[in-house]
Amino acid sequence: MLEQVKERLLLLFRTGKYAQLSPEDLEKIYQVSKTFLRLNESKLAPLEYYTLLELHYFLCLLTTRDTEAKTALDRFSDRFEAKDSEKLVVLKSYYVEILGKKDALEYLEKAAVPLIQTRPSLTAEPVQHHEKDLRQIEKRKVALKSDSRASYIKNLLEYINDTPLDYESWMELAEQYVALGEYEKAYDCVQEVLVGVPAAYVVWCRAGELCRLMFLRDGRGKEVLQQATRSFMRAIELCELHTRSWCGLLAVARDLKDKKLEAVARNKLEQIVEEGRTNDTDVQRIRDVLALIG
Amino acid sequence: MPVPDLVLDPALKLWVLLPISVVMVLVGILRSYISVLLQPKMKLQDYKLVREQQHLARLRTYRRNYSVFWAKQELQNKIDFFISEYSGTKYLKELPPSDPNEIKNPLADANSSDFLLQMVKNNFANYVPQTLIMWWVNYFFKGYVVMRLPFNLTGNFKSMLQQSIDTTDLDVTYVSAISWYFVNLLGLKSIYSLLLDDGDIVNQLMAQQQQQPMVPPIAGAGPSVDKQFKAELENLQIVPFKSCLDGIESRFAEKWE
Numbered sequence: 001m002l003e004q005v006k007e008r009l010l011l012l013f014r015t016g017k018y019a020q021l022s023p024e025d026l027e028k029i030y031q032v033s034k035t036f037l038r039l040n041e042s043k044l045a046p047l048e049y050y051t052l053l054e055l056h057y058f059l060c061l062l063t064t065r066d067t068e069a070k071t072a073l074d075r076f077s078d079r080f081e082a083k084d085s086e087k088l089v090v091l092k093s094y095y096v097e098i099l100g101k102k103d104a105l106e107y108l109e110k111a112a113v114p115l116i117q118t119r120p121s122l123t124a125e126p127v128q129h130h131e132k133d134l135r136q137i138e139k140r141k142v143a144l145k146s147d148s149r150a151s152y153i154k155n156l157l158e159y160i161n162d163t164p165l166d167y168e169s170w171m172e173l174a175e176q177y178v179a180l181g182e183y184e185k186a187y188d189c190v191q192e193v194l195v196g197v198p199a200a201y202v203v204w205c206r207a208g209e210l211c212r213l214m215f216l217r218d219g220r221g222k223e224v225l226q227q228a229t230r231s232f233m234r235a236i237e238l239c240e241l242h243t244r245s246w247c248g249l250l251a252v253a254r255d256l257k258d259k260k261l262e263a264v265a266r267n268k269l270e271q272i273v274e275e276g277r278t279n280d281t282d283v284q285r286i287r288d289v290l291a292l293i294g
Numbered sequence: 295m296p297v298p299d300l301v302l303d304p305a306l307k308l309w310v311l312l313p314i315s316v317v318m319v320l321v322g323i324l325r326s327y328i329s330v331l332l333q334p335k336m337k338l339q340d341y342k343l344v345r346e347q348q349h350l351a352r353l354r355t356y357r358r359n360y361s362v363f364w365a366k367q368e369l370q371n372k373i374d375f376f377i378s379e380y381s382g383t384k385y386l387k388e389l390p391p392s393d394p395n396e397i398k399n400p401l402a403d404a405n406s407s408d409f410l411l412q413m414v415k416n417n418f419a420n421y422v423p424q425t426l427i428m429w430w431v432n433y434f435f436k437g438y439v440v441m442r443l444p445f446n447l448t449g450n451f452k453s454m455l456q457q458s459i460d461t462t463d464l465d466v467t468y469v470s471a472i473s474w475y476f477v478n479l480l481g482l483k484s485i486y487s488l489l490l491d492d493g494d495i496v497n498q499l500m501a502q503q504q505q506q507p508m509v510p511p512i513a514g515a516g517p518s519v520d521k522q523f524k525a526e527l528e529n530l531q532i533v534p535f536k537s538c539l540d541g542i543e544s545r546f547a548e549k550w551e
Binding site for chain 2: 086115116127129130132133134135138161162163164165191194195196198227229230231233234236237260264268
């Protein structure tokens, strides 16, 4: 039981899924994590304990329990020092952000000073550190200092230029371009992610959706739709039960007027719904899509 | 001619076997905590170095995973972009030396000298206690036969179990004090894991005791970064393109229709 709950919570943290949960689910998870941490503090290895504490901290913030978030933060401060730990500074900035983005930025600026201070060294020339060496803080700043979408994109580009392997940021950039309707640029970003993680079926699905969006926007030739089909197919090849890709495939098949493909996708989706192969929300969504398409 | 059994004083167990084991366990625990103290702090890395290495790694991932592109032209566009982007010195941490034959002094580099110092510290924390205990065992118990193993062994074990006993005819099952020290040195892992209750520390401890050699990366060795960039770009230009989307329709049809 302990192992199972622990694994689930750790998975929730690793995948970042907790940031997308509905309020009721968040509340439930919060209760679980609270009880779990209280009961098992002594049984957990330090690394696991602090990882779960971090999750708990974010859950507190997301369910607007400021005082408890502060308690969690204090537990971190008991173990780590803000003048040594970049991570702690970043965590704390989320708490400060409750007061406002400006305050969080100011806090980050101030907290960065001791972190990049030159330490005396007996053996070699002391190393001069630059503010930009603090990558985690830099990333946090990108989110905080952008007041418009254009400046957000600019800051993201700057950040990515320094750390091109941060695929989370590439994805975020893609979504920003989607919001602006610049699907080609978004597609380029998604492609970059695919090069890094070629088995990420969610990203293949997104690439397919972007191709379809390009088609819908300017009714371009069938090649884009073909490309969308292939991306969805690739996603399904990697994960047979990825319902979003099946839905995308269904939509593209309709655009292409490909009766055979449409039937395949529809059958599969109906089968998934009938057999209950996915969670309730997804089943409901598939029903909606099927009803919408008719 | 069979050698008659030696009579071992039972007090040997209490006054030799046990003290050696206890001392070794205690020293091991002490050393594990010292090595935790000696561990280097996480160091802040120069963002220029991170950038340079990540861009290099980016080129490598392109060389490995080019198959996600659906057409040769798409990949070619990227490669053309990379050639213009990475041919200059924009992403290098420091400009390549004007004299190509110049060799950097590895000791002048802060990172590598720190690394060397760390190695020295670790070795020091490792050698000193072992040498001390060995000296202690040798000083007090040299030439002691401390126990007899309850099972038979072949003669090959003689050199291992009867160090410092110069009796060629003695049965192999008798163990000398210094050999008991070596048996302890290699076999205390389960005791440590019981006492320290943390797999990581124990593994570290055992790894230290068994002294696996490690090759330090020396600054200035290997090709310079701008050459690595050039090599990666060249590799990328000659990849035999094949897309993972080729024939996906037929694969899909085969499976689902």
